Amino acid sequence: xxxxxxxxxxxxxSNRFMLLILLVPGLLALMTTFLLPxxxxxxxxxxxxxxxxxxxxxxxxxxxxxxxDPFYWKVAxxxxxxxxxxxxxxxxxxxxxxxxxxxxxxxWRGVLTALAVxxxxxxxxxxxxxxxxxxxxxxxxxxxxxxxxxxxxPVRLSNNTFGATVALVEILMPYSILAMLAGFGRxxxxxxxxxxxxxxxxxxxxxxxxxxxxxxxxxxxxxLVFVLAISAFVTPRLMGGGRVFxxxxxxxxxxxxxxxxxxxxxxxxxxxxxxxxxxxxxQRALRRLxx
Amino acid sequence: MSEHHVVVDNLVKTYxxxxxxxxxxxxxxxxxxxxxxxxxPSGCGKTTILRMIAGLIEPTSGAIQLNGREISQTPVHKxxxxxxxxxxxxxxxxxxxxxxxxxxxxxxxPHSERGPKVQxxxxxxxxxxxxxxxVTQLSGGQQQRCAIARSLVIEPELLxxxxxxxxxxxxxxxxxxDEIREIQSRTGVTAIFVTHDQDExxxxxxxxxxxxxxxxxxxxxxxxxxxxxxxxxxxxxxGAGNFLSGRVTAPGEAEIEGLGPLRFEAPxxxxxxxxxxxxxxxxxxxxxxxNAFTGQVDSLVYRGQILTLGISVGGKRxxxxxxxxxxxxxxxxxxxxxxVAPGDVTFLSEAAA
Amino acid sequence: xxxxxSLSLLALLAASGAAHAQDKTPLNxxxxxxxxxxxxxxxxxxxxxxxxxxxxxxxxxxKNSAETLALLTLQRSDPTVDVALIDVSVAIKANxxxxxxxxxxxxxxxxADQPDWARIDGDKSIAFSQDNLTILYNTETxxxxxxxxxxxxxxxxxxxxxxxxxxxxxxILIPILNKIAGADYKDSIDxxxxxxxxxxxxxxxxxxxxxxxxxxxxxxxxLSICWNGRSQYLHDTQGGIIGVSAPKEGSIGQTNTINLxxxxxxxxxxxxxxNYALSAEAQATFAEQSFYGPVNSxxxxxxxxxxxxxxSPEAQAAQMSLDWPWIATVYSEWxxxxxxxxxxxx
Ligand SMILES: Nc1ncnc2c1ncn2[C@@H]1O[C@H](COP(=O)(O)OP(=O)(O)OP(=O)(O)O)[C@@H](O)[C@H]1O
Ligand SMILES: [Mg+2]
Numbered sequence: 001x002x003x004x005x006x007x008x009x010x011x012x013x014s015n016r017f018m019l020l021i022l023l024v025p026g027l028l029a030l031m032t033t034f035l036l037p038x039x040x041x042x043x044x045x046x047x048x049x050x051x052x053x054x055x056x057x058x059x060x061x062x063x064x065x066x067x068x069d070p071f072y073w074k075v076a077x078x079x080x081x082x083x084x085x086x087x088x089x090x091x092x093x094x095x096x097x098x099x100x101x102x103x104x105x106x107x108w109r110g111v112l113t114a115l116a117v118x119x120x121x122x123x124x125x126x127x128x129x130x131x132x133x134x135x136x137x138x139x140x141x142x143x144x145x146x147x148x149x150x151x152x153x154p155v156r157l158s159n160n161t162f163g164a165t166v167a168l169v170e171i172l173m174p175y176s177i178l179a180m181l182a183g184f185g186r187x188x189x190x191x192x193x194x195x196x197x198x199x200x201x202x203x204x205x206x207x208x209x210x211x212x213x214x215x216x217x218x219x220x221x222x223x224l225v226f227v228l229a230i231s232a233f234v235t236p237r238l239m240g241g242g243r244v245f246x247x248x249x250x251x252x253x254x255x256x257x258x259x260x261x262x263x264x265x266x267x268x269x270x271x272x273x274x275x276x277x278x279x280x281x282x283q284r285a286l287r288r289l290x291x
Numbered sequence: 292m293s294e295h296h297v298v299v300d301n302l303v304k305t306y307x308x309x310x311x312x313x314x315x316x317x318x319x320x321x322x323x324x325x326x327x328x329x330x331x332p333s334g335c336g337k338t339t340i341l342r343m344i345a346g347l348i349e350p351t352s353g354a355i356q357l358n359g360r361e362i363s364q365t366p367v368h369k370x371x372x373x374x375x376x377x378x379x380x381x382x383x384x385x386x387x388x389x390x391x392x393x394x395x396x397x398x399x400x401p402h403s404e405r406g407p408k409v410q411x412x413x414x415x416x417x418x419x420x421x422x423x424x425x426v427t428q429l430s431g432g433q434q435q436r437c438a439i440a441r442s443l444v445i446e447p448e449l450l451x452x453x454x455x456x457x458x459x460x461x462x463x464x465x466x467x468x469d470e471i472r473e474i475q476s477r478t479g480v481t482a483i484f485v486t487h488d489q490d491e492x493x494x495x496x497x498x499x500x501x502x503x504x505x506x507x508x509x510x511x512x513x514x515x516x517x518x519x520x521x522x523x524x525x526x527x528x529x530g531a532g533n534f535l536s537g538r539v540t541a542p543g544e545a546e547i548e549g550l551g552p553l554r555f556e557a558p559x560x561x562x563x564x565x566x567x568x569x570x571x572x573x574x575x576x577x578x579x580x581x582n583a584f585t586g587q588v589d590s591l592v593y594r595g596q597i598l599t600l601g602i603s604v605g606g607k608r609x610x611x612x613x614x615x616x617x618x619x620x621x622x623x624x625x626x627x628x629x630x631v632a633p634g635d636v637t638f639l640s641e642a643a644a
Numbered sequence: 645x646x647x648x649x650s651l652s653l654l655a656l657l658a659a660s661g662a663a664h665a666q667d668k669t670p671l672n673x674x675x676x677x678x679x680x681x682x683x684x685x686x687x688x689x690x691x692x693x694x695x696x697x698x699x700x701x702x703x704x705x706x707k708n709s710a711e712t713l714a715l716l717t718l719q720r721s722d723p724t725v726d727v728a729l730i731d732v733s734v735a736i737k738a739n740x741x742x743x744x745x746x747x748x749x750x751x752x753x754x755x756a757d758q759p760d761w762a763r764i765d766g767d768k769s770i771a772f773s774q775d776n777l778t779i780l781y782n783t784e785t786x787x788x789x790x791x792x793x794x795x796x797x798x799x800x801x802x803x804x805x806x807x808x809x810x811x812x813x814x815x816i817l818i819p820i821l822n823k824i825a826g827a828d829y830k831d832s833i834d835x836x837x838x839x840x841x842x843x844x845x846x847x848x849x850x851x852x853x854x855x856x857x858x859x860x861x862x863x864x865x866x867l868s869i870c871w872n873g874r875s876q877y878l879h880d881t882q883g884g885i886i887g888v889s890a891p892k893e894g895s896i897g898q899t900n901t902i903n904l905x906x907x908x909x910x911x912x913x914x915x916x917x918x919n920y921a922l923s924a925e926a927q928a929t930f931a932e933q934s935f936y937g938p939v940n941s942x943x944x945x946x947x948x949x950x951x952x953x954x955x956s957p958e959a960q961a962a963q964m965s966l967d968w969p970w971i972a973t974v975y976s977e978w979x980x981x982x983x984x985x986x987x988x989x990x
Contacts, residue, residue: 050740071984129853137803137848138864154803159849186383193347194380196367198445199397208393212384242810242850242987253983256710257811258976259737 159241183217774897890955
């Protein structure tokens with residue numbers, strides 16, 4: 001809590017040169033793996049050739065098609081609402097876990113943290129299949145319900161938005177837990193002690209101290225999950241039984257089935273724009289929160 | 292006991308898994324308005340006692356009374372104590388005023404009354420003009436004051452301070468020392484503070500409890516502790532001393548190995564082994580005679596008002612603090628004689644030969 | 645030193661490449677993966693290589709036609725692929741981009757035996773086999789196999805059907821359903837959409853995973869709309885769990901085309917290969933082994949094989965083919981309508 005930090009490092013001329021040299025490989029890698037494909041994507045979205053070939057003319061027709069079609073607006077709304085729902089539940093479920101892990105003084109803490117993020121070791125596809133087994137018509141839950149004679153016909157738990165949401169929440173929870181663990185730096189048991197010494201009950205310590213101090217971590221976790229959720233397409237496709245239309249699945253459809261690459265590119269750019277605006281708004285809010 | 296404001300009775304704390312208790316049957320009592328310093332080396336259990344009183348940890352056994360009421364079972368947030376943490380523990384997401392108002396808010400004090408109280412508390416610690424600042428934008432000393440204001444504004448029954456000055460530089464520490472003492476006596480709040488700095492303890496506290504390994508070795512006024520330490524530990528921990536041991540040869544006289552006879556004023560059986568101590572400032576320059584030791588000056592440290600010199604006598608080293616205005620000051624290599632009055636020799640312990 | 649080393653290495657490589665080239669002409673064929681690839685290598689490529697010892701056919705399986713198209717687009721200036729086997733709808737798309745070369749009867753004599761509808765875009769893409777759309781059922785849970793496309797709407801299959809229709813399967817099902825409704829697919833597809841909506845409430849998933857076959861085999865669904873070739877193969881290899889029921893109203897095949905890549909460095913070898921692949925002999929063998937319908941009009945199938953490819957004589961008589969170049973113009977629009985007017989509501 002002490003206000004004194006390390007003195008700011010002075011970056012001198014030769015230092016800066018060294019810095020540049022050190023950054024070159026990273027920048028190059030970023031260029032070739034991120035920036036160039038992005039540029040290509042942006043260019044493809046204006047292409048007049050249906051194969052999005054370079055050269056040739058430019059057209060806004062694909063944006064026109066994407067933005068004037070009410071179906072895509074609905075898909076965009078679906079995407080946003082899926083993103084919001086998934087981040088909401090992922091955050092609600094991750095928060096107690098991350099809080100527990102941060103505050104725990106147990107010597108098992110490291111092991112527990114590793115366990116909490118261990119699902120990242122398996123691919124999202126594998127975990128999606130896992131959820132299909134659990135939520136399917138003949139899955140674990142329906143099997144149990146029927147064995148207990150609570151239901152006769154299977155309850156539709158997968159192949160719909162519900163299933164996609166459940167699977168996405170679970171698949172993305174490790175990310176929000178990690179983001180929260182990283183973002184809970186300002187939490188400090190002594191602050192909680194100070195608050196209770198000043199007369200705050202456990203509940204008020206939570207509302208007035210723990211929650212506000214962990215809010216940046218929560219918001220970072222939510223943002224990360226949101227971005228991953230609105231760009232997801234494998235899980236919504238498989239768990240949604242084809243019924244969940246989000247921008248990710250639409251891009252996939254246009255790119256691999258109807259082979260309208262410029263339209264797929266335009267939809268990707270729309271998705272990117274959606275991302276970027278959410279991130280910008282978010283960071284503004286976050287900065288205000290921390291100011 | 293009942294006239295005491297705070298009573299700690301046979302307090303024991305053994306942390307889970309620990310072989311020995313960190314706090315071992317500690318008892319003391321404080322009248323209202325008194326300031327007690329808990330002093331001792333690192334790890335002796337000072338913080339643990341403070342946290343048990345605060346209710347932040349549960350005692351293994353023993354009782355804590357406040358105003359004659361047993362409070363061991365009272366939850367922290369109902370004990371109405373103020374605490375100043377070593378690292379201040381200010382709420383980083385609130386302003387200075389917000390931090391100070393927090394305790395009032397928890398007590399359901401209406402907003403309109405909070406403002407003036409907060410302002411008064413901030414004025415008291417000279418932060419009146421910084422109420423709107425974020426606490427992260429305060430200097431170390433200002434954070435310290437803010438923490439004090441925050442703990443006093445709730446008018447606590449008892450103020451607890453855990454090494455409140457250890458994060459400050461030397462000059463600021465002296466300033467704050469006086470300030471805390473001043474605020475405490477002005478508000479009349481009973482206070483317990485933890486330190487391992489003897490100067491701090493001696494200058495601030497009404498009474499001192501010197502601790503070692505979970506036990507209180509001695510409790511008393513600074514003067515009692517300094518002039519009549521109960522044992523070698525206390526004597527060694529508080530102030531410097533020349534520790535001398537020898538055999539009692541006559542009533543009030545012991546033969547100190549290598550030095551010769553030394554007279555002291557305490558009853559001791561002839562033939563027993565005694566441990567004695569002479570504080571450096573009790574030595575005076577004198578002519579050779581009884582209770583005087585002659586040797587060559589082999590070290591000199593000039594400290595402004597005081598000159599600390601060391602002489603070797605018969606294989607022993609003696610240290611003396613002389614006032615620099617006391618006329619002639621010896622030089623290195625000079626032969627001097629140091630004398631001490633029998634009444635200024637501290638008797639520490641006696642063991643049968 | 646290093647320069648000389650790399651130079652000599654290059655020389656060595658060139659020499660070995662040249663030696664290889666002297667031995668055999670490499671012919672790169674990109675096509676479908678899985679059982680198709682196995683059968684194609686065994687029954688088409690192996691006999692061809694035996695007859696042409698100077699040609700070495702290298703078969704490269706591709707995940708789907710879209711991927712093949714992406715590969716061809718990337719390599720258009722300097723193609724390494726000589727022959728591509730792709731879906732007809734993708735082939736037409738590729739022809740729009742000029743990715744394939746025109747064939748002629750002089751260099752590919754067997755072209756003469758292909759029906760008109762199979763010679764697409766002025767002999768740039770030639771249909772060589774048709775894989776019928778069919779209904780797959782689980783023999784353990786379905787005691788009375790469906791016999792008609794309209795059986796899909798039977799309420800007893802509620803939640804028991806897998807139907808991936810947002811691709812060529814849907815595009816093929818539309819003309820079939822339109823015909824059942826007595827309408828021409830070139831006029832309006834509303835009747836087909838309406839029929840789809842009749843069985844849509846029975847559909848459990850529009851996106852069976854991992855594929856439309858596995859969900860029947862695992863018992864997750866009773867019926868699934870799938871391709872015949874793979875279904876027959878699974879019927880034979882999976883201990884009879886999988887049954888195939890070719891509906892009596894007939895069906896249409898997913899049409900596979902063979903194409904010579906424009907700019908191929910081994911065009912002559914490629915044409916020889918294409919000629920063989922289109923021969924009555926090759927198509928008959930492939931039909932018998934993989935249950936893909938042949939295209940060459942000279943192929944005579946035994947009644948048993950014909951039944952496994954097209955279904956009952958009634959169904960065989962009702963077998964249809966499509967005007968693929970026309971379909972290509974409405975392909976996306978139809979899928980869009982299936983998505984928006986059927987799947988989105990069910
Ligand atoms: N949470 C704990 N669990 C186990 N042992 C502890 C715990 N806290 C303190 N101890 C042990 O109890 C003993 C007393 O600790 P305490 O913090 O009270 O010492 P202290 O006198 O305040 O020391 P310092 O001057 O270094 O702050 C130490 O030996 C310490 O290791
Ligand atoms: Mg301590």
